[in-house]
Amino acid sequence: MTPASAVEPALRAALPAAVFRDLESRYLEEPRGRFIARGGLLIAPENVEQVSTIVRACAEAGVPIVPYGGGTGLVGGQIGDGFEPVVVSMERMAAIRSVDPVENALVAEAGVILQNVHEAAAEADRLFPLTIAAQGSARIGGILATNAGGVNVLRYGNARDLCLGLEAVLPDGSVLRGLSPLRKDNAGYDLRHLLVGAEGTLGLITAATLKLHPRPPARAAAMFVVPSPAAALDLLNLARDRVGEGVSAFELIGRQGLEFLAEHLPQVRLPLGQPEWSVLVDLGLAGDPQAALEGLFEAAVERGLASDGVIAQSEGQRTDFWAVRESIPAANRAVGAVSSHDISVPLGKLAAFIDRAPAVLDPIGRFRINCFGHVGDGNLHWNVFPVPGRTREDHQDDRDAIKRAVHDLVHDMGGSVAAEHGVGRLKVEDLERYGDPAKLTAMRSIKAALDPKGIMNPGAVLRAG
Amino acid sequence: MTPASAVEPALRAALPAAVFRDLESRYLEEPRGRFIARGGLLIAPENVEQVSTIVRACAEAGVPIVPYGGGTGLVGGQIGDGFEPVVVSMERMAAIRSVDPVENALVAEAGVILQNVHEAAAEADRLFPLTIAAQGSARIGGILATNAGGVNVLRYGNARDLCLGLEAVLPDGSVLRGLSPLRKDNAGYDLRHLLVGAEGTLGLITAATLKLHPRPPARAAAMFVVPSPAAALDLLNLARDRVGEGVSAFELIGRQGLEFLAEHLPQVRLPLGQPEWSVLVDLGLAGDPQAALEGLFEAAVERGLASDGVIAQSEGQRTDFWAVRESIPAANRAVGAVSSHDISVPLGKLAAFIDRAPAVLDPIGRFRINCFGHVGDGNLHWNVFPVPGRTREDHQDDRDAIKRAVHDLVHDMGGSVAAEHGVGRLKVEDLERYGDPAKLTAMRSIKAALDPKGIMNPGAVLRAG
Structure with a gap:
């Protein structure tokens, strides 16, 4: 893939100097060190027009873009593994543009930290219910791009269910202006739901209209x-x-x-x-x-x-x-887990899964299982740990076999191996293995249609073309 | 467009005789007589494999397909206006495949009438909340294809919010098998939300997993x-x-x-x-x-x-x-209305809309307005009637001007001119006039990618290519 340096002079000419930042290691490597970018160019744009300028230039030059939110993703979606992308960090687009208790809507730029949305909603006597462990650093753009879940999905739904509208830059640099708070709008295909959960591969979310709820009395x-x-x-x-x-x-x-x-x-x-x-x-x-x-x-x-x-x-x-x-x-x-699994199964099979799953590890070795999670959503965090006296390093070579055994069982039981954390780069092969073939073909068609040069977060969700 | 007759011999050879039915006038003309098909071939398939056979044959021959549910659509989406399509009526795929109160899910084939879903849910002490005037004849496939709304959207959302999974035949005849009841599944792009509201232009919904709610005590x-x-x-x-x-x-x-x-x-x-x-x-x-x-x-x-x-x-x-x-x-x-409008505006502008809208008709004539609707969704039915002594026929020539004046105001106020009834064939021009240009371009790209021959419900939502 064409490295960021190919487009750097044009971008430096077109954008104010302040948007160019040091490419610190956190932009290149995720916490567990599984995905590593070789370098690149970090830009922290101030507004949607600058994002559009960046995307347009990269589309022209065929330079890959990796959107960066809070960096809390657990599946490597935020790291341009093995190439030198333009990293577009949303950290400076962090304004809450409006809070409207009558509309029950809040417009947040992609860089707003979730906690700040909670607080702004509460100040207006409203609730923004999405609650995840990383809420002190996760940003709204990434939360929507990955369709984050959390503990209140049972009642209020996933991130997509809390999104009324989106502003986004599409892979050709055009700006989708869809920040409407309308509850009923059937004017055309729902691109909002296509971008939510696409993990930055179909466009770059720059702002969102979020749905507020009444605060329970x-x-x-x-x-x-x-x-x-x-x-x-x-x-x-x-x-x-x-x-x-x-x-x-x-x-x-x-x-x-x-x-x-x-x-x-x-x-x-x-x-x-x-x-x-x-x-x-x-x-x-x-x-x-x-x-x-x-x-x-x-x-x-x-x-x-x-x-x-x-x-x-x-x-x-x-x-x-x-x-x-x-x-x-x-x-x-x-x-220190050997292998962590973010899985979901139909509720009627949840107890059977918990019962049967430990046995699939028997051929691999002895482990401790920490099973916990959002039982009402059929969503478990089923994490595998070494027995006392052993360490995760002792089991490095077991990791693939463990993952495969657990995911095979999940798939056999009609479940999902990417429940609430997304596919990212970690589960691309799983998606290919377990995904519905018609769905995968349609996904690839849509990706090729909207992003013919494959510049938007290449290698995430779908294998890079 | 190639008429249905071009594919009829192949379909008669491939499918049982019982699926071919008389093309009664209700399949050719909608209640208000605005859209009229010139003829065609009516097929009422019994299962998804037959639907796949039909779509595959039509894709090969370039013959247009119009999906038909309960025929209650108000925007002409169910009528192959001006051509001779294969009309695929879902009336014989009317089984409720399962009702699961633990999963809070019900799997209904596309031809199930809404009322029957209500009753099946109630028998399991659950609620399927979607409620519309046409519930005695509207079928689930059409309800999802148009993302129907109704009186309970305020609390439970639109049709899309009540759909957990879909089985559908895509424009190439492949079968999307996505009837999972999972509440959390981030494995790839959300094609369900793309098909819901696409009004049959991106695929034909054959069954759906519907979300049930607790019955309020x-x-x-x-x-x-x-x-x-x-x-x-x-x-x-x-x-x-x-x-x-x-x-x-x-x-x-x-x-x-x-x-x-x-x-x-x-x-x-x-x-x-x-x-x-x-x-x-x-x-x-x-x-x-x-x-x-x-x-x-x-x-x-x-x-x-x-x-x-x-x-x-x-x-x-x-x-x-x-x-x-x-x-x-x-x-x-x-x-007898002269012109009916299914519109939505942001809640904060609803009162102003009701206040200002009558004046936009002043240059056209004197009318009576019946304004009612789902105020919590910002969704009004704003219908224009003749004054006493005059009839709707007296105002035939005013209809376009009325629609334009009302829709211009709606658009100026940040609203939607297609709130809960869809675009169909009635509002294609409105979508072109008022829609976001980036959104329209992306919609056309997606349509061309998934349906390169343009056989799926051509002329609905997007102008036929």
Whole structure:
């Protein structure tokens, strides 16, 4: 691929000097060091016109572009692996252009950090519900490009469900101006949903109109000990039968994660000790959610769906409960996973997956599994760790076999091997292996039609042409 | 375009005789007689393989295909205007393949009538919320192809938001097998959202996995007299502040519609008489929605947002209230509209639109306006009628000028001239006039890439090539 240097003089002539920045290592390499760019040119544009100028010049010269948000992606979508791209970082397009509580809409530039969207919405007495571990650094452009998920998908949907409109620069440099907050607009194909989840391969998102929700009048959380993952699902359905949409989050937590927490983050209080399986339930509704949780607990015990439980008596306790769930990824990092899997299966097969999956590793070796996640979405983080006394380095050569064994099972059960983190560069082969052939052909046709020179984030999602 | 007769012998040889049906006039002409096909071949396939056979043969021969659902479309998308297509009616693919209350998913073939989906969901104690006037005859394939809206979009979204997966035949005859019920799946571009709303121009939907919701534990409805459309919006926000997502529907009703009802459908009871503006509010929530409506009414009166109101005391009364709203289209037909407009504007401009729109007709003549609709979505049906003593025929020559004047205003206010009924063949020129140029170019590229011969519903959404 033509290196960025081929277009650098033209871009330096066309753009103000301030947009050119040092290409620090974080733009070249992702945290785990799996994908490494050979170099390139970093540009942090200030507005959509500058983005258009960059894309137009690169399209003309055939120079690849890699869009860069918060750099928190877990699948290498933000790294121009093996080539020298123009890296377009959205860090300076970080304005919240408007917050409109009547419209229930907020217009954010692609570089706005998720946390800042939360805060701006709250100031207008509204909720932007998307919540992920990386919310302190992930930026809206990347969140939409990867269709991020998180703990509130159960109630509010994925990133795409929270996006009303987009402004984006298409691969020919033209500007799609679609920041309308309209709730009903059937005027033509939905390009918004095509760009969301395309991971920068069909265009570069520069701003978005985000959907705000009412803030639930009252919130409450509880942790219940459940006898099994199947019981957790029954409990979720019981909860929904009793309070309808009021269930905001419903997270499954396996014992292994709690053990990791006890060992590596002992400051995190474990209100129920270390049960084999527990769930964190969060309700937000008009009325008395704490009473609803008490009623739910009684009904669950009656049905054998829970054996113990704690209901947060204050917002502080609610925060403590969430700290358990949200600290698990940090504990995982402290232990060091051999292989991490972001998978989803149909809800009806979730318990069977949890039951069957450990056995697929038997031919490879002995491991510890930390299984936790968004059980209401059928989305599990099923992470494989060495047994005590061994390290992840000991299992470097097992990683591909582990991934293949787990993904084969997921696929056999009708699931997805790229649930909420995207395909990036990490799962291109998986997509080729497991994807629907008609879908892949159509994807390649669309990519070739919109980006005939293949300059937009080449190698992400689809193999570079 | 090559007529259907060119491919008929091959299709008769490849398919069972039973799938060929008489091409009755309803397949050739839509209710208002604006679009008329010159003839063609009607096929009602029994399964997706037969659909694939049809599409493959037509692609080879360059024969146009028009998909046909319930025939209730209001923009001519279902009529092969001026040519002789193969009409593929989905009427025999009308099975509900599965209903799964754990998955909260229902798999329906494209020919299933909406009402039947409602009933199947209710039998499983679940809700499929999409509700439109034509639900007794509209079929799921058409509902998704047009991304239908209706009265519950406020709470549950448009058709696209209720679709988890699709099975479809693409323009080359390949079968997209994507009926997964997964809530989180980021494995590649979202072709589902591209096909939904494409009105059959990018492929033919043969089945869908639909998203079911919990049935709200309790429901209640009320009608309030409001001083203005602006007050109606304030009332909606007040309602949402008080009960969160519990507001299922919020419909604005103008006096003209009530007058039409009194004149043409006197059996419909008008609980509040004929106020200038009124709203129908429907709540569904855990707890006591009737009490919530009483509290809302008191708070609304206090704030000057309502002057009178009735709260349904029984499910029968609730049904009566809804009969008012749902009978307005029938009353409109009895009067005979000169021009009907399915438009949306940002919520913040809705009141201004209602205020300013009548004046744009002044240069054309004197008319009566019936304005009603889904105010929470910014979606109005703004229909123009002759004054008493004149008929719609008297205004035949005014129709284009009226449409242009109304649509210009909508566009100026940042709205959409195709809110929930689609583009079809009726609004192709509007899309060209008002659409974002980058979007139109991208749409044409995608159409050419996926359907290079232009056989899928040519002339709908985009001008036939």
